[in-house]
Amino acid sequence: MKNNKTDPVSVISAGLFVTGVDLILFAASFGLNLYAAGFSHKGIVKILRNSFELAAFFREKLLNSGTAYARKKDYLENRRRDLVLTRAGRERLKRLLPRYRKNRPWDGRLHLITYDIKETKKEKRQQLARWLAAHRAVKLQKSVWISVADLSRELRQENLIYQDEGIVLISSLKSSEGIGGKTVQELVEQWYHLFELNRRYDNLLLLFKEKKFLTKEEKFIIKMRYLKILKDDPQLPRQLLPKNWQGDVVYNYINQLSIEN
Structure with a gap:
């Protein structure tokens, strides 16, 4: 490999x-x-x-x-x-390639996924962990994950709520409740590294502002950089994003590049 x-x-x-x-x-x-x-x-x-x-x-x-x-x-x-x-x-x-999602509905809750799967079913635990990571859930500690999306239906459809191998529990809390004295917005920013993501978007935005004309080669590099950031971006509901979030601004510039190309 x-x-x-x-x-x-x-x-x-x-x-x-x-x-x-x-x-x-x-x-x-x-x-x-x-x-x-x-x-x-x-x-x-x-x-x-x-x-x-x-x-x-x-x-x-x-x-x-x-x-x-x-x-x-x-x-x-x-x-x-x-x-x-x-x-x-x-x-x-x-x-x-990753896609930009305009519509990002949210039910106003955080969803906690916990599981207790037998040690003899290590493959099942790993399968569930990979699936949760792929669906933008964040691992808080061993066997405890949190998601801004309600994944219960998908977990059942994918047959990932096991019965014989162990137990998977899903609970939720309102966005107004917070955890450990921190607001949901503060927690989400920490879990999803939004400050660093926003910095990367901001740096890319500077490239657009520095040059009025971009060659094909420069467009190629900028688009590739953008898609890498987008791949790392959980594309959270807008209610959870920082006020100075640059992701949508950069998308509009990139979209214009595609039209021109």
Whole structure:
């Protein structure tokens, strides 16, 4: 298994992509042929070096083999002198990339998930923990998780409320109650690291304000950075976000980039 901390593609994309094929397809969605741009011109390599400090990883072999594989799988096709995404390539990207959610309903409660699953059923405990993490629940301590969403229906649908293997309990508390003298907003900011996320959004926003015109290469880098932040963003209900939250502001800029592209 690859170590994502040192894997070239993971480093290049700041953890957004795992395979070179996906990185190449994402670039193609901006009209960029990374193989040609990387070795016929200096622009894309310079941008990658400045953005992620990884020029040493950006190897011809990686791009050549990834591009060849994408063409073989019909993710890319030649159109005149350009390599463009096919429908299959667009569908692959669509499944892979995180999406911004405009509608974020909330019932005004925090939902506590606790479980007591037998030691002999370690695999069941791990399966439940992975599922909770994937659904943006936060682990408070061993076998105790909290979520801003009511996951009870999904847990039942996925058959994760076990009977023979142990017990899973779900309880809730009103947003006005708080825990340990802290308000729900304070707790959520701490659990989901919203201050750090907002700082990352703010830094990205500065790139838009510094330059009036962005090249295709710069749009590619900015969009990749944005999607990495969005992947880490739990996209909480707006009632729980800080007043100076920059996520929606950055989304509007990114959306404009997509329209222009």
